[in-house]
Amino acid sequence: MTFQVQTVVTKPFDGQQPGTSGLRKATKVFMQPNYTENFVQATLTALGDTLKGSTLVVGGDGRFYGKEATLKIIQMCAANGVIKVIVAQNGVMSTPAVSCVIRKYKTDGGIILTASHNPGGLNADFGIKFNIANGGPAPAGVTEKIFDLSKKINEYYICPALKPDIGTIGSQQYAIEGFGNFTVQIVDSVQDYSDFMKEIFDFPAIRKLLTDVAADGKRSFKVLVNALHGVVGPYVKNILCQELGMPEEDAVNCVPLEDFGGGHPDPNLTYASHLVDELKKGIHNFGAAFDGDGDRNMVLGKNGFFVSPCDSLAVIAANLESIPYFQKTGVKGYARSMPTSAAVDRVAKDKGVEMFEVPTGWKFFGNLMDAGRLSLCGEESFGTGSDHIRLAMWSE
Secondary structure (H helix, E strand, O other): OOEOOOOEEOOOOOOOOOOOOOEEEHHHOOOOOHEEEEHHHHHHOOOHHHOOOOOEEEOOOOOOOOOHHHHHHHHHHOOOOEEEEEEEEEEEHHHHHHHHHHHOOOOOOOEEEOOOOOOOOOOOOEEEEEOOOOOOOOOHHHHHHHHHHHHHOEEEEEEEOOOOOOOOOOEEEEOOOEHHHHHHHEEEEOOHHHHHHHHOOOOOHHHHHHOEEEOOOOEOOEEEEEEEOOOOOOHHHHHHHHHHOOOOOOEEOOOOOOHHHOOOOOOOOOOOOHHHHHHHOOOEEEEEEEEOOOOEEEEEHHHHHOOOOOHHHHHHHHOOOHHHHHHHHHOOOEEOOOOOOHHHHHHHHHHOOEEEEEEHHHHHHHHHHOOOOEEEEEEEEOOOEEEOOOEEEEEO
């Protein structure tokens, strides 16, 4: 069976200008007829000559309207000459994991369905952003091109009869009118990222820390993690629990929900106050919470001691040589956003490492990484990352 390409007449919507983290609007705005399709078409067209025959990754944080939008993107990729899409199972994959998959399989980019730390649901927010081939957020030149195209769009292309099963891992092959073969590859949402983390960190050492038992029969170092019902939940279960031995009972709110359980998936002292309350009991030595799409984290010490993003960046920088990945690559430099405190600057001075201050926005870190001058970076809004991918990572 050959699937027909349908050309749909449309007209521009005002305000489809991607920001630092893509286009974010109310969910109901994206659900308007042609709204999502217009923005996706503008994004695909912005790829220019690389669009036909390209491979793209599709994933998201699992929020409401994500599955519907994932299907539309697959249908439109097929109708625009994309040769293959690598899609997260059920459309759910953390933003750092999408970056990892883009880089691992050397694709031409990826479309991520997330509004980050904004609430999810019918009456909340949705978002779409594009990451380029290096795994990082689209630079200003690309987002401006997308916006320009969105202002003059008059038609988009889609294969509405194409309905792949995004819940089953494996490859599905289709024939598309005018383009030929089209592959939809459904991949495990966690596996590639988990495998990559084993190359970055010393898993045996971390497992020993998390499983050692003291003389009183209790674990020597107890960790409590709250995923806030965001996309990080399955990664916590796979990496921290299965691979590193953290008890399942210490993995809280790890089932991703379309509305994040009615909560606000923003890992801070206000929206993750229940984690702070638990840490204050003195039972756990370390606590962490993550945002909806998994690229922000809050770190707590024993008795609920809050470690600011500025300080955690400096602590990691001071101990970066302890991580196997950096033992291999060396430490090239540190960077922080302008509003982030200068704690990491002091570490850089002490270690003789190059230090950069950049405007807010992860793409500015990516430029330095691509130039081979940056190993570790962070911003005041709870994001920490390194050059192993092009986005914030959650810090194990």
